[in-house]
Amino acid sequence: MSQPFAKLPAWADYGLLPLINLIVAFFVAGLVVLLVGESPIEAAVLMVKGAFGTGDGVGYTLYYATNFIFTGLCVAVAFHCGLFNIGGEGQAYIGGLGVAFVGLGLGDTLPWWIVFPLAIVASGIAGALWALIPAWLQARRGSHVVITTIMFNFIAASIMVYIVVQILKPMNIQSPETRVFGAGGQLPSLGWLLNAVGLNMRSAPLNLSFLIALVAAFLVWVLIWRTKLGYEIRTMGFSPKAARYAGISELRIIIITMMISGALAGMMALNPIMGAQHRLQLDFVAGAGFVGIAVALMGRSHPVGIVLAAILFGMLYQGGAEIAFDMPNISRDMIVIIQGLVILFAGALEHMFRPTLQRIFHGLSLKKDQTVPVIAGGGQ
Amino acid sequence: MSAAAIELIGVDKRFGSVHANRDIHLTIEKGTIHGIIGENGAGKSTLMSILYGFYQADSGEIRINGKSTKITDPNAAIGMGIGMVHQHFMLVENFTVLENVMLGVEGAPLLKKGIAKARAELKRLEQEYELDVDPDALIEELPVGLQQRVEILKALYRGAEILVLDEPTGVLTPPEADHLFRILEQLRDQGKTIILITHKLREIMAATDNVSVMRQGSVVATKKTSETSVEELAELMVGRRVLLRVQKGEAQPGEVKLSVENLTVRDSRGVIMVDNASFNVRAGEIVGIAGVAGNGQSQLIETIAGIRAAVAGRVLLDGQLIDIMGAADPGELRDRGLAHVPEDRHHMGLVLAFEEYENSILGYHDDPLYLKGPFLDIDAIKADARKKIEKYDIRPGDPNLKTANFSGGNQQKIVLAREIERDPGVLIIGQPTRGVDVGAIEFIHKRIIEMRDAGKAVLLVSVELDEIRSLSDRILVMFAGRIVGERDAEADEGELGCLMAGVEQLEAAE
Numbered sequence: 001m002s003q004p005f006a007k008l009p010a011w012a013d014y015g016l017l018p019l020i021n022l023i024v025a026f027f028v029a030g031l032v033v034l035l036v037g038e039s040p041i042e043a044a045v046l047m048v049k050g051a052f053g054t055g056d057g058v059g060y061t062l063y064y065a066t067n068f069i070f071t072g073l074c075v076a077v078a079f080h081c082g083l084f085n086i087g088g089e090g091q092a093y094i095g096g097l098g099v100a101f102v103g104l105g106l107g108d109t110l111p112w113w114i115v116f117p118l119a120i121v122a123s124g125i126a127g128a129l130w131a132l133i134p135a136w137l138q139a140r141r142g143s144h145v146v147i148t149t150i151m152f153n154f155i156a157a158s159i160m161v162y163i164v165v166q167i168l169k170p171m172n173i174q175s176p177e178t179r180v181f182g183a184g185g186q187l188p189s190l191g192w193l194l195n196a197v198g199l200n201m202r203s204a205p206l207n208l209s210f211l212i213a214l215v216a217a218f219l220v221w222v223l224i225w226r227t228k229l230g231y232e233i234r235t236m237g238f239s240p241k242a243a244r245y246a247g248i249s250e251l252r253i254i255i256i257t258m259m260i261s262g263a264l265a266g267m268m269a270l271n272p273i274m275g276a277q278h279r280l281q282l283d284f285v286a287g288a289g290f291v292g293i294a295v296a297l298m299g300r301s302h303p304v305g306i307v308l309a310a311i312l313f314g315m316l317y318q319g320g321a322e323i324a325f326d327m328p329n330i331s332r333d334m335i336v337i338i339q340g341l342v343i344l345f346a347g348a349l350e351h352m353f354r355p356t357l358q359r360i361f362h363g364l365s366l367k368k369d370q371t372v373p374v375i376a377g378g379g380q
Numbered sequence: 381m382s383a384a385a386i387e388l389i390g391v392d393k394r395f396g397s398v399h400a401n402r403d404i405h406l407t408i409e410k411g412t413i414h415g416i417i418g419e420n421g422a423g424k425s426t427l428m429s430i431l432y433g434f435y436q437a438d439s440g441e442i443r444i445n446g447k448s449t450k451i452t453d454p455n456a457a458i459g460m461g462i463g464m465v466h467q468h469f470m471l472v473e474n475f476t477v478l479e480n481v482m483l484g485v486e487g488a489p490l491l492k493k494g495i496a497k498a499r500a501e502l503k504r505l506e507q508e509y510e511l512d513v514d515p516d517a518l519i520e521e522l523p524v525g526l527q528q529r530v531e532i533l534k535a536l537y538r539g540a541e542i543l544v545l546d547e548p549t550g551v552l553t554p555p556e557a558d559h560l561f562r563i564l565e566q567l568r569d570q571g572k573t574i575i576l577i578t579h580k581l582r583e584i585m586a587a588t589d590n591v592s593v594m595r596q597g598s599v600v601a602t603k604k605t606s607e608t609s610v611e612e613l614a615e616l617m618v619g620r621r622v623l624l625r626v627q628k629g630e631a632q633p634g635e636v637k638l639s640v641e642n643l644t645v646r647d648s649r650g651v652i653m654v655d656n657a658s659f660n661v662r663a664g665e666i667v668g669i670a671g672v673a674g675n676g677q678s679q680l681i682e683t684i685a686g687i688r689a690a691v692a693g694r695v696l697l698d699g700q701l702i703d704i705m706g707a708a709d710p711g712e713l714r715d716r717g718l719a720h721v722p723e724d725r726h727h728m729g730l731v732l733a734f735e736e737y738e739n740s741i742l743g744y745h746d747d748p749l750y751l752k753g754p755f756l757d758i759d760a761i762k763a764d765a766r767k768k769i770e771k772y773d774i775r776p777g778d779p780n781l782k783t784a785n786f787s788g789g790n791q792q793k794i795v796l797a798r799e800i801e802r803d804p805g806v807l808i809i810g811q812p813t814r815g816v817d818v819g820a821i822e823f824i825h826k827r828i829i830e831m832r833d834a835g836k837a838v839l840l841v842s843v844e845l846d847e848i849r850s851l852s853d854r855i856l857v858m859f860a861g862r863i864v865g866e867r868d869a870e871a872d873e874g875e876l877g878c879l880m881a882g883v884e885q886l887e888a889a890e
């Protein structure tokens with residue numbers, strides 16, 4: 001009796017419902033904008049224009065989206081196993097160490113197309129190892145990953161401060177960052193891609209890692225729905241009892257899943273470090289690990305949904321910066337509020353409108369039934 | 381004559397391409413017990429869900445006491461005096477009986493006043509219908525039979541005049557079931573109307589006044605119970621003659637396949653669930669374990685299947701030890717030819733959120749047959765699933781349908797098909813026909829006997845004494861974790877009943 005009402009057709013479930021949630025979120029955000037004395041319409045126009053209106057706008061939007069795709073995938077993979085990995089932030093942080101290690105060590109001597117694959121592997125391994133301890137604690141000791149991964153975020157932040165400031169920072173630089181990598185430690189920009197559609201990206205930092213993020217999304221889809229490992233992960237996620245019955249080792253699956261999840265978060269570091277700044281700056285993660293949770297929720301843990309949700313959040317970041325720039329009453333914090341509202345409605349309250357929508361759809365299908373005697377196929 | 385309690389006129393319901401209820405016309409007289417039977421997936425639960433407002437009919441009319449009504453949700457149903465007792469209880473485990481009964485109808489903003497009123501009302505109901513339960517007992521500490529009584533009290537407390545029970549005896553022991561029917565008769569005599577869904581035709585004959593038969597979404601017959609017979613009902617249900625008791629030849633037991641020695645199992649709280657059990661199962665025989673639910677049978681088979689760890693004893697499969705202490709890996713046991721149909725199909729035997737074909741390989745997903753390297757060979761899996769669907773007549777025959785959307789009996793067939801079609805050397809089966817219709821029972825029983833005749837060792841656990849008696853070549857009786865007796869298939873029912881109730885234990889103690 002889990003589904004009291006008729007099921008929604010897929011397009012309504014995955015398209016209409018998130019859209020309604022978004023509209024409501026923007027509506028409430030509009031009220032907030034109104035409250036501080038600015039025009040919500042103008043703000044909306046500014047946001048969309050800022051995010052998609054210009055070449056560099058698009059470049060920035062997709063640059064941010066790249067981060068969120070990685071962290072969104074990180075959260076989604078763990079979700080499929082019934083685990084809530086809140087540690088994307090810390091795993092990405094430590095992933096940055098892997099990138100810096102390769103970028104500093106090999107960037108001066110090797111070409112980027114050799115350094116890059118090594119950096120991908122290094123960032124993935126670093127992130128995976130950072131997820132290993134919480135995973136092991138969960139599988140062996142039953143310590144909840146929600147708690148341990150949060151704690152590990154703090155530990156990661158402290159470790160990074162120490163390593164960057166005490167070890168990696170050259171004497172002649174004031175800010176907490178490493179030296180700039182050699183040419184081999186810098187990724188090609190994707191300006192040509194935007195040029196191909198007639199946009200000039202100028203200085204926007206969109207780079208090759210965006211394409212890697214898309215590849216990662218595809219590989220995650222393959223992993224979850226097409227491999228034996230993915231089958232085991234989903235079995236564990238839906239029913240640990242059935243997994244036990246099927247001879248799937250809980251310890252093994254939790255550890256592998258968390259390491260894959262951590263590796264995806266770690267790879268997020270490629271984008272800002274190797275792709276944009278060409279050096280490791282202390283705050284490069286900038287909350288992307290947490291945004292990943294919202295992205296995964298909104299994208300229903302499906303890679304396609306995650307890519308779309310990541311682009312939406314990229315737009316909020318980029319367009320939000322534009323609003324803050326052009327509207328004096330709206331500060332950076334206001335933008336955080338608006339992003340928070342989107343997370344609230346699209347993530348946390350995503351099922352709020354479902355029953356109503358189901359009732360409406362049911363009503364519609366009844367009407368149709370009376371005029372057309374035979375209808376076939378619900379929608380799935 | 382007064383208006384009928386319920387009148388369904390042309391009720392129709394589809395789920396996508398599945399036509400679950402077709403143009404149903406059904407009249408249920410006030411003050412009667414009306415049975416509804418039908419094959420798995422015939423649409424019984426769907427029809428009751430429509431009556432209770434869980435689903436909306438696509439078309440048709442419902443009249444309650446002669447008045448045409450729209451039942452939009454369960455609250456509306458309760459408002460019209462319809463109460464439902466679900467097969468899976470909807471009780472809050474760590475609340476008391478009283479708290480559960482008054483949940484949602486507290487009656488006053490301050491609990492204290494409501495509680496006093498509820499307690500008095502509950503007392504009255506208990507006395508009126510002889511439904512004894514301690515109002516302050518915690519639900520989780522009550523046996524299922526009593527939990528069900530709480531469900532009935534809950535419905536009566538909300539003023540139910542019409543009571544729907546969907547397969548209420550699936551989880552009950554025979555004495556508990558008898559008690560339930562006495563309660564239902566009493567309710568009927570007080571003027572309540574009762575709808576009873578069950579797969580057990582004997583219960584229909586014993587407890588109902590009228591009975592309707594559903595087949596493939598339609599009501600195909602409604603009869604006075606006194607004017608029909610089990611055979612006729614079975615035939616109406618399935619559309620052909622059904623063998624109600626399987627025929628089988630003499631067993632030809634061979635070498636010992638499974639041997640259990642001094643097995644002792646404790647549960648997580650340290651309570652002994654299986655106490656020094658020893659027995660063996662030979663190739664070509666069916667050994668049945670009879671017993672009232674909760675006497676350690678579940679723990680016994682879960683331990684043998686490698687799901688639960690033992691504290692003492694040995695288990696040998698084909699003469700080779702199974703590591704029951706360190707909890708053997710069920711996957712490894714499967715490779716060694718031990719298949720297991722678990723009692724709890726919803727949580728253990730199936731992943732309800734999976735599509736059917738995904739469940740058709742659960743536990744065998746390591747088999748290269750279903751894989752291409754690390755990838756699932758989805759075409760191969762689906763082709764295999766289709767074959768099983770065909771052979772076991774699983775309906776609807778769509779490997780892409782979500783497993784939760786199959787009816788209970790068809791879910792059971794998915795598990796059975798998966799385990800039996802692997803052709804294991806040893807087959808452990810828990811409650812093979814719980815919630816399964818007579819036609820399918822006949823089929824499942826035949827397959828189990830075919831397994832035996834092909835020289836497999838079968839260990840059968842069932843709370844249905846009839847099932848144990850008609851399938852087993854030897855019967856072991858379990859009571860309080862111990863194997864208290866062994867009898868052959870011809871054993872007297874009364875004698876088995878005494879063993880199951882631990883009577884001999886008591887006598888020995890005196």
Ligand SMILES: Nc1ncnc2c1ncn2[C@@H]1O[C@H](COP(=O)(O)OP(=O)(O)OP(=O)(O)O)[C@@H](O)[C@H]1O
Binds near residue numbers: 396776785815
């Ligand atoms: N929510 C749903 N979505 C799709 N199909 C459904 C849904 N619920 C039920 N069905 C289908 O409707 C048909 C009738 O199911 P129903 O549960 O009413 O059968 P039943 O007679 O109660 O069977 P059983 O005796 O096995 O409990 C089945 O084919 C089932 O697969």
Ligand SMILES: [Mg+2]
Binds near residue numbers: 426787788
């Ligand atoms: Mg049913």
